[in-house]
Amino acid sequence: MDEPTELLARTIGTRVKNERHARTLTLDQLAEKAGVSRRMLVNVEQGAANPSVGTLLRLSEALGVSLPALVEPPTAQKATVTRSCAGATLWTGENGGRGILLASSNIPEALELWEWTFMPGESQSSEPHSAGTQELLHLLEGEITITVAAETFVLGPGDSMAFAGDQEHAYENTSSKPARFILSVLEPGIGASSRADHSHA
Structure with missing residues (x-):
């Protein structure tokens, strides 16, 4: 993985783990709910995997959060600017x-x-x-x-x-x-x- 992809994978991993803990779900419970393998979920949470859009959508729906909530930093600002090439x-x-x-x-x-x-x-x-x-x-x-x-x-x-x-x-x-x-x-x-x-x- 290149550096931006690695950073994104780590960000997603941290968010998934935090959201799972907030819902007191075990790895097995979330994996079953999302329809993904436990191994894939472990890799995602460790930032070792670059999950597909389909996998991210299944995880976001199982956690009851939006896809952007898993991949973007939370912000309290009223406006957020994404610069060219920064998406x-x-x-x-x-x-x-x-x-x-x-x-x-x-x-x-x-x-x-x-x-x-x-x-x-x-x-x-x-x-x-x-x-x-x-x-x-x-x-x-x-x-x-x-x-x-x-x-x-x-x-x-x-x-x-x-x-x-x-x-x-x-x-x-x-x-x-x-x-x-x-x-x-x-x-x-x-x-x-x-x-x-x-x-x-």
Whole structure:
């Protein structure tokens, strides 16, 4: 792992462990609840693993916190600036693509802003997110094929799309050029207010 990836892995590990302890969950209990192996969870908490977006989402939902709460430093400021190239890279494609969490807000619900780049031939499948999740996407360049449930959509530069993220969906670049888009994700019931509720569960 390079230095930024190592730092991110350690940050995620500390957060997962702290949230697990706050809920008095054992490693086995959280692993079972999240549907991940105990070994993977141990590696995540020790900062020795670079978990996939899918694994992070399963852990965040099992803990009742938002994905940004696991990867970003908590802040009491009313505004947070993420400088260019300083976002958290949470997905890396086999040909050099990236999924970068640019900015987020946890109050009162989880709202995330992403920049995704898919190089030719790359794809990413996503399990259904928590109930009521909505995704908004705007394609900046290239062409991307998006499958939501059983429907497939092909977007070109300047096209936008809104869809329910609480069903299976996938992104794929079948073209010969890179595709880059901005994605916003709203997860109701996973923000700060729900975190307080879950801590008593």
